[in-house]
Amino acid sequence: MDQIGVVETQYLQFDGLRLESGGYLGPLTVAYETYGKFNDKRDNAVLVLHALSGDAHAAGLDENGRTGWWDGMIGPGKGIDTNKYFVICSNCLGGCKGTTGPTSINPDTGGAYGRSFPLITIGDMVNVQAMLVEKLGISKLHTVIGGSMGGMQALDWACRYGDRLKSAVVIAATARLSPQGIAFNWVGRNAIRSDPVIPLNQSDSTSSDRKSGRGLAVARMIGHITYLSEETMQAKFGRKRTLRDMDGTTYSLGENEGFGGEFEIESYLQHKGSSFMERFDEDSYIIITKAIDYFDLVRQCGDMVTAVENITAKMFIISFTSDWLYPTSMSMAIVRALQAAKKHVSFVEVDLPYGHDSFLVPQGMPTLTRIVRGFLKGV
Template sequence: MSPGSVGTVETQYLDLPGSLSLDSGRRLEQVRVAYETYGTLSPARDNVILVCHALSGDAHAAGISRVTPAESTRDGFAAAAGPKGIGWWDGMIGPGKAFDTDRYFVVSTNLLGGCRGTTGPSSTDPGTGRPYGSTFPVITVGDMVACQRAFLDALGIERLAAVAGGSLGGMQALEWAVRYPDQVDDIVVIASTHALQPQGVAWNAIAREAIMRDPDWQGGDYYGTGRRPDAGMGVARMVGHVTYLSAPSLAGRFGRRLQSGGDLRYTLSEPEYQVESYLRHQASSFVKRFDANTYLHLSRALTYFELDLPAAAAAIRARTLLIAFSSDWLYPPAASEEIALAWKNHGKPVDLQVIDAPYGHDCFLLEEARQTPVVRQFLAEGRS
């Protein structure tokens, strides 16, 4: 049987029953979590896979959303992602796919700090009745995972068959296995790292500066003013998008081709090369669906993330699958190799697969067909 779709889905919302304690020492009250589920929960509740999204993702990971971006917005940002509301990991989640919904109950949540239904800077502070804005606390990957743990507790799910994700999602999978070693069977860590390399830290800093230097950012309190830092946010997206690609993929897709196909006009403001027009399109699309303050908080969280590998290796009990891509310079294979070596030195089960592919960091979203058999075999071995 060929892989199928999970069909039409609708994002749901759950309010955590208590407050959430953060690594900074602060607490958040009345935290709401946006989520979607795919497949059927087993009577023993032992077939749950949590999939974790990257910086710009959301809870809508698979299927077709009942609500399209044109039909509904929250805080001015589109409520669904992708063309025609297709989930961001639709190629990996569904009947017969890597995360097989004929066998597993797959759960996807929007991260703490998000702008797509989970409590974040654009949400209303119950203490003031106004958007949090600049008062929203700094959050960590650990806080995101603690929020997911509290959310699953509210659903009555104690243990996870697996936690999986790419990029920032992979960091969450690692954090889950270290923070809750007795509650996770397997982790699938794709195009991720135990600590962002200095070059990645630098590019993220530039992207955040672009937002914070936009006068319309207003120190983070732009909600309700009629002005948003779209210019800075657009530049941040352009910077970030370039880091997700490889030099060969850019050259192959655009080369030095002109947008018009004609001669250079020697202007300063208008895009002339196809790659310039492409980046401006990416920026324009992104600012319509994402909040600048959320970008700042999630970018800072993934920059802060750093595992003490020997200590993490000693703590972890989950079987680990690491998938890296040869052309990914932002989350290079060398980082996954360091994790694998640390795990092996402590006798922990780990499988590292490096896939030769040209698309840079975006491979984890583009090379689904090559990842699928690797993930399926790994999960099957764990349940045999």
């Protein structure tokens, strides 16, 4: 078999979860997919963790023929080789792709949680993943791997469940988001909040017409700017104009959605925003970006060295030269703490021009594949 083929998302039910905030959330559904097979010892499991807008569908095709978000990395003979590893990817807590989140039904009200969904943390997401892993009968994961928010989770996994993983790969992540990152997330949430189409009171927040709001699209556009680098934008779009050029006297403010922007970069963002609006839930966006903003191992543990004290896994930290949202200095802070705590740490700064998205774009895959494959083999 040289392709994964069509994969079906599976679901597991749990009673519930005690949140880090103290509250209780239940019942709980977790959506997940698996690729590859267990070996006899069941010690070949790799847990893949998605970023902000990802889902459980990491590889292969879904029933609509849509390719998984990390299909370039996961599959037979690929970086995470499904001939060798049993790969698991689940939708994170608070998401909108099958795992319990704001679009799920609140048993107390019979309606969707909407904006009443409780505040959750990266740690809560990790605890839910740990419940899934346990239910699948895995006592020790071979590797936990993720980029961006997934990288935060991988780091949190290693700190939290020291004895339940052999290694962790933390890609383009940080132990605490920069004020710059928080700022962009704040603007994104503001765009959602300011959208006049959205009813702001909770009881109405699940009505179907709110989906016409473009606040979420704007939030996504801002996000996309931060995921790219100046260099990629220049190379990919430059100052090129779309065929629907303006006549020099009129201009678009983006009000005509079908029309798109004047410059290609505008049309690109327009397209990204619109398609995101179709596939994502704004309350999920709010709750997940809040979890990202709050993630702070330093504050949680006093200092970074204490935070990584319980790690026994082999740690592999990867950053990208062109990533200005989660820059190398942030990965270095993790590396320094691991060094100071005398942990097994490798660190690679990968020279790729595609910004924060370098771990997702196909052009970066050949380089990243070699690195990840090499590390997994050496665990």
